[in-house]
Amino acid sequence: MGYERFIGQVEDGYAYLTEDELKHAKVKRVKTGDRIEINDLKGNVYLTEVLEITKRYIKCRIIEKIKVEEEDFRITLYQCMPNQLSKIDDIIEGVSQLGVYRFVPVISERSAVKTKDVLKKIKKWEKKALNSIKQCKRLYPVIIENPVKLEDIKSDDEGKFVFYEKEEKRTVKEFLDKKLKNVSVVIGPEGGFTEGEIKILQDKGFIPLTMGKNILRMETAVITGICQIRFLFD
Amino acid sequence: MGYERFIGQVEDGYAYLTEDELKHAKVKRVKTGDRIEINDLKGNVYLTEVLEITKRYIKCRIIEKIKVEEEDFRITLYQCMPNQLSKIDDIIEGVSQLGVYRFVPVISERSAVKTKDVLKKIKKWEKKALNSIKQCKRLYPVIIENPVKLEDIKSDDEGKFVFYEKEEKRTVKEFLDKKLKNVSVVIGPEGGFTEGEIKILQDKGFIPLTMGKNILRMETAVITGICQIRFLFD
Numbered sequence A, B: 001m002g003y004e005r006f007i008g009q010v011e012d013g014y015a016y017l018t019e020d021e022l023k024h025a026k027v028k029r030v031k032t033g034d035r036i037e038i039n040d041l042k043g044n045v046y047l048t049e050v051l052e053i054t055k056r057y058i059k060c061r062i063i064e065k066i067k068v069e070e071e072d073f074r075i076t077l078y079q080c081m082p083n084q085l086s087k088i089d090d091i092i093e094g095v096s097q098l099g100v101y102r103f104v105p106v107i108s109e110r111s112a113v114k115t116k117d118v119l120k121k122i123k124k125w126e127k128k129a130l131n132s133i134k135q136c137k138r139l140y141p142v143i144i145e146n147p148v149k150l151e152d153i154k155s156d157d158e159g160k161f162v163f164y165e166k167e168e169k170r171t172v173k174e175f176l177d178k179k180l181k182n183v184s185v186v187i188g189p190e191g192g193f194t195e196g197e198i199k200i201l202q203d204k205g206f207i208p209l210t211m212g213k214n215i216l217r218m219e220t221a222v223i224t225g226i227c228q229i230r231f232l233f234d
Helices: A019-027 A086-097 A115-136 A195-203 A218-230 B019-027 B086-097 B115-136 B195-203 B218-230
Strands: A005-007 A009-011 A014-018 A035-039 A045-053 A057-066 A074-080 A102-107 A159-163 A182-187 A207-209 B005-007 B009-011 B014-018 B035-039 B045-053 B057-066 B074-080 B102-107 B159-163 B182-187 B207-209
Touching (some): A014 A045, A019 A057, A035 A057, A074 A218, A086 A115, A102 A115, A159 A218, A182 A218, A195 A207, A218 B086, A218 B218, B005 B115, B014 B019, B014 B045, B019 B057, B035 B057, B074 B218, B086 B102, B086 B115, B086 B218, B195 B207
Parallel strands (some): A005 A035, A159 A182, B074 B102, B159 B182, B159 B207
Antiparallel strands (some): A045 A057, B009 B014, B014 B057, B035 B045, B045 B057
16 A cells, blocks of 8 residues: 655755654664655655665665645634544644645633643644645644634635534535635534623524534534535535 | 433433433432433433432433534545544544434455444444434434445445545635535545446546645544545535
8 A cells, every 4th residue: 555654854865764753763763765655844755765774864865756636625614622632633643634735722611721731732643744744745733733712713715604503404515516625613512602702603604514413423424514514615 | 511411211301311321320420419411312311300310220310402503514534444444433433423314334345344344333433423423412423324435335425525635726615605414425545445446436427626735644533534524615
């Protein structure tokens, strides 16, 4: 199923793995002469051949540039924080694999976490996002933003939606023919939104949608929500 | 957000919680006079009032029968087993919450697990399924079947699909206007299907679909797959 992919830097026509990626390649038992793929995080992926393995780096010869298709739609996920932030640890990978472009942690009324708790987590989430792109072959990891308060959400995207447990009828199906190129979606915390919060979001242009009748646990709800939004693209 | 829901039995006009559900109610600090909902697993849910709490049972007066809507479509999920069966532990809840009717573990070429390993897990999965319906308000838990070999899959459903990593174009969107009432869907193991397996499934009438371009980890793929199939219903 293709070559192992790593994240590296290109300098003077060669590609290098250093630090974490060097360690990672050694764990994966990469040897001189092996072929590996290297993503430079600047929009390029190269097929390379390992030339030299030292304590500080792995040096690779670039064989060719690999054609990669990036999706041409952008989802920004405004995710209200659960009380247990470790639940987010578990969904970042799925969020990234489903092609979410930006992930914005949201502080809402019914979540007990504070901005500073979320800030402490961001490094970890960024690392998870970075690791996941090697597996799912995205070019860039999902961008993890600093947390915002629900009332400070601001989006100019063509589509703006909020999954709301009290919305009974409207589903994404109503918007299938809109050919949207960018969408912002707000997903609530486990306790749901207050009516005041929905009012605030509606004033900002967010349209309430239902995910379906059943009550989903948070991890399932997030993946389901993104999956439904993806239907708006092709 | 409504009353706590338990699973119980109705006898002589009263509803009873026993054994695990009795323990569970005590953990939840249910008291005499409290209102709780009781699902009898025979298609009925009752609003009740707790009359008596003993060591062996909790006895409740039935106040009224609650109207519950069951979904009128049926998804059978044929899930190829991963090498780590504990990954299934983590998805049963989501599978149940997304309204899957039957879950059939499948032994395929690229999974190292054996039928007997899967059989050992079924009790645990059934328990997880049963617990999840209290939260998501389904009437019945997802039915967990005994494992079958891929070549022995047999389905008469109106829609038969298999998510296949080498299928590039066809998505569920092509089938949106079919008004299907029951669908069987096969989701592969982590290593994917062999070409021989896809041939076998196609001969049985299963249509290969793509989930999208990115490679998803198993947990995300299963939820995404079910979510896409649900789009076929209303």
